[in-house]
Amino acid sequence: MSTYILMKILESAPSRYDRGIGILTLGALDGSYDRMVSPIQQGDRVLDIGCGTGALTIRAARKGASLVGIDVNPGMLDIAKKRTEESGLGDRVTYREMGVAELGSEPDGGYDAIMSGLCFSELSEDELGFVLNEARRILRPGGRLLVADEMKPEGIIMRTLHLLVRIPLVVITYLLTQTTTRAVSGLPDKVREAGFVVTSVKHSRLGSFMELSAQNPSRQT
Amino acid sequence: MMNTITYVLLNVFYTVTRLLPFSCRTGLVRIGNPDRDSPVLLTCNYHLTVLRVKRAIKGLDGYLLVAKSRGINVWCAACGGHFTHHDVISALKTSGIEKLVDHRNVILPQLAAPGVESVVIKKKTGWRVVWGPVYARDIPAFLENKLTKKDDMRKVLFPLADRFEMATAWAAPMSLIAALIFLPLWRGAVAPLIFTIWGLSLAIFLSFPLYERLLKRQGAHVGFPVILWGLVLLGLVGYLIYWPGFSWPFLLRWGAACLIIILVLTLDLTGSTPTFKSGLHDERLLAVELDKKLCKGAGFCSEVCPRDCFAVDKPHKTASIPRAEFCVRCGACIVQCPFDALCFKSAAGDKISPETVRRYKLNLMGKRNVSL
Numbered sequence: 001m002s003t004y005i006l007m008k009i010l011e012s013a014p015s016r017y018d019r020g021i022g023i024l025t026l027g028a029l030d031g032s033y034d035r036m037v038s039p040i041q042q043g044d045r046v047l048d049i050g051c052g053t054g055a056l057t058i059r060a061a062r063k064g065a066s067l068v069g070i071d072v073n074p075g076m077l078d079i080a081k082k083r084t085e086e087s088g089l090g091d092r093v094t095y096r097e098m099g100v101a102e103l104g105s106e107p108d109g110g111y112d113a114i115m116s117g118l119c120f121s122e123l124s125e126d127e128l129g130f131v132l133n134e135a136r137r138i139l140r141p142g143g144r145l146l147v148a149d150e151m152k153p154e155g156i157i158m159r160t161l162h163l164l165v166r167i168p169l170v171v172i173t174y175l176l177t178q179t180t181t182r183a184v185s186g187l188p189d190k191v192r193e194a195g196f197v198v199t200s201v202k203h204s205r206l207g208s209f210m211e212l213s214a215q216n217p218s219r220q221t
Numbered sequence: 222m223m224n225t226i227t228y229v230l231l232n233v234f235y236t237v238t239r240l241l242p243f244s245c246r247t248g249l250v251r252i253g254n255p256d257r258d259s260p261v262l263l264t265c266n267y268h269l270t271v272l273r274v275k276r277a278i279k280g281l282d283g284y285l286l287v288a289k290s291r292g293i294n295v296w297c298a299a300c301g302g303h304f305t306h307h308d309v310i311s312a313l314k315t316s317g318i319e320k321l322v323d324h325r326n327v328i329l330p331q332l333a334a335p336g337v338e339s340v341v342i343k344k345k346t347g348w349r350v351v352w353g354p355v356y357a358r359d360i361p362a363f364l365e366n367k368l369t370k371k372d373d374m375r376k377v378l379f380p381l382a383d384r385f386e387m388a389t390a391w392a393a394p395m396s397l398i399a400a401l402i403f404l405p406l407w408r409g410a411v412a413p414l415i416f417t418i419w420g421l422s423l424a425i426f427l428s429f430p431l432y433e434r435l436l437k438r439q440g441a442h443v444g445f446p447v448i449l450w451g452l453v454l455l456g457l458v459g460y461l462i463y464w465p466g467f468s469w470p471f472l473l474r475w476g477a478a479c480l481i482i483i484l485v486l487t488l489d490l491t492g493s494t495p496t497f498k499s500g501l502h503d504e505r506l507l508a509v510e511l512d513k514k515l516c517k518g519a520g521f522c523s524e525v526c527p528r529d530c531f532a533v534d535k536p537h538k539t540a541s542i543p544r545a546e547f548c549v550r551c552g553a554c555i556v557q558c559p560f561d562a563l564c565f566k567s568a569a570g571d572k573i574s575p576e577t578v579r580r581y582k583l584n585l586m587g588k589r590n591v592s593l
Contacts, residue, residue: 099307
């Protein structure tokens with residue numbers, strides 16, 4: 001039914017995802033995620049889109065927020081749940097097996113903040129447009145959208161450099177985590193198009209990693 | 222003409238690289254001149270699959286949704302948890318199809334049934350899943366028949382063309398690896414090695430129907446390579462006697478090479494076929510069990526079973542599994558039964574609930590039995 005070698009690698013992915021990502025980002029992701037949750041306050045209602053193994057979710061829960069983490073991968077969610085319980089944050093976090101296209105069931109303005117780490121780069125253009133519109137709908141006026149992800153840098157020289165670095169990285173990413181990502185291009189513009197006000201954009205040195213913070217100006221008209 | 226050449230070349234490329242995933246663009250594709258009542262078909266984003274589906278439905282009017290399966294074919298992706306209802310829902314909600322048609326019926330490949338929960342799709346989106354045929358070539362007839370399948374449209378087969386594809390899929394990467402290893406070491410060995418790899422691979426897969434019955438016997442996965450190697454050794458001895466004259470070093474060298482090739486090819490021979498369960502997964506030891514008390518004879522199981530294991534008795538509102546020996550443990554019936562009347566049972570008697578099968582698919586390597 002299946003060819004063994006490929007399946008074996010794919011099937012063991014969730015348990016190796018974290019280690020894989022850690023190696024790939026040389027630990028830089030931790031600092032980025034710490035910065036990302038800094039605006040989150042005690043009592044905030046926060047949604048983590050593509051929570052994976054809960055790295056970002058748990059950070060936000062530690063700050064006293066109540067969290068909903070969604071992901072489509074039950075294997076990842078199992079690890080996230082286990083970690084959350086071990087950190088004693090079980091009562092503050094709810095995990096749901098749910099994709100970005102299923103956010104329609106969330107009520108308008110129900111969240112103070114929406115975060116997403118390394119998830120947008122796994123989405124298609126269609127999905128990205130959809131999730132940004134939904135994010136705007138379910139964030140309260142003044143609520144924040146916080147994104148950290150792999151981006152296509154601006155400018156032809158940076159793009160070429162990025163491509164050269166990226167090709168081997170794509171191979172390594174696949175070998176370590178069995179996910180392929182498509183670096184997002186023009187995210188700040190897309191976020192603006194969805195009606196957000198972009199408040200800060202921070203690039204990594206090569207311009208290939210971006211931390212973006214945006215605000216929902218008012219209730220959608 | 223140009224299109225046909227491109228199609229053939231792409232087919233060759235994807236057959237040679239069959240063991241690797243290749244993604245293509247997801248989203249909506251218009252076929253012909255669709256209107257608001259045109260059928261909506263959905264498939265995975267393995268590039269070769271999309272090529273073949275598009276070719277099969279050329280000339281029809283409709284919409285094709287390409288959903289994310291991480292570049293893996295429908296069946297493997299569905300069984301491995303890489304093609305689920307989340308991917309289907311995403312295609313339905315984010316592609317814009319809801320604005321283009323008035324109906325809410327989406328035709329899915331039947332082989333997606335082990336991973337895609339039709340009930341969840343209906344509940345979250347209102348779209349009704351219609352299980353289409355196993356093979357894309359049957360789609361036109363299926364549409365003409367008002368979305369009903371003939372019995373043979375449900376079954377997976379392993380015909381000559383597919384066996385040739387599998388032989389190529391194994392022989393090509395093995396040849397490449399052998400060439401890379403032996404080019405610097407022993408150039409003269411490369412050509413005969415590649416010849417042997419292709420010869421054995423083709424022989425094993427093309428003659429599959431001759432010996433497949435024997436593979437069901439206990440210990441076949443050890444016995445089969447040993448017998449095959451024995452035959453090959455006899456052939457080698459014969460060759461030596463009639464041709465260059467008997468030589469022990471030659472026999473040892475090529476005997477060892479053939480053993481390695483045979484071991485690689487038969488490592489998961491049954492798993493390389495669509496008609497047997499992989500010999501390496503624990504799931505091969507599971508059996509599908511039917512709880513007659515819960516069964517209502519609705520026939521969801523026989524609708525999605527690619528091996529025609531089920532018999533449904535509609536008047537008595539019950540089903541049975543008279544052809545259980547053909548089961549490949551794909552789990553489709555368990556996942557789709559709305560009454561939870563089916564489950565897996567291990568040789569030791571442990572039951573694996575439908576809920577667990579739905580959650581983890583066959584994406585387990587034993588994890589289904591182990592709590593995290």
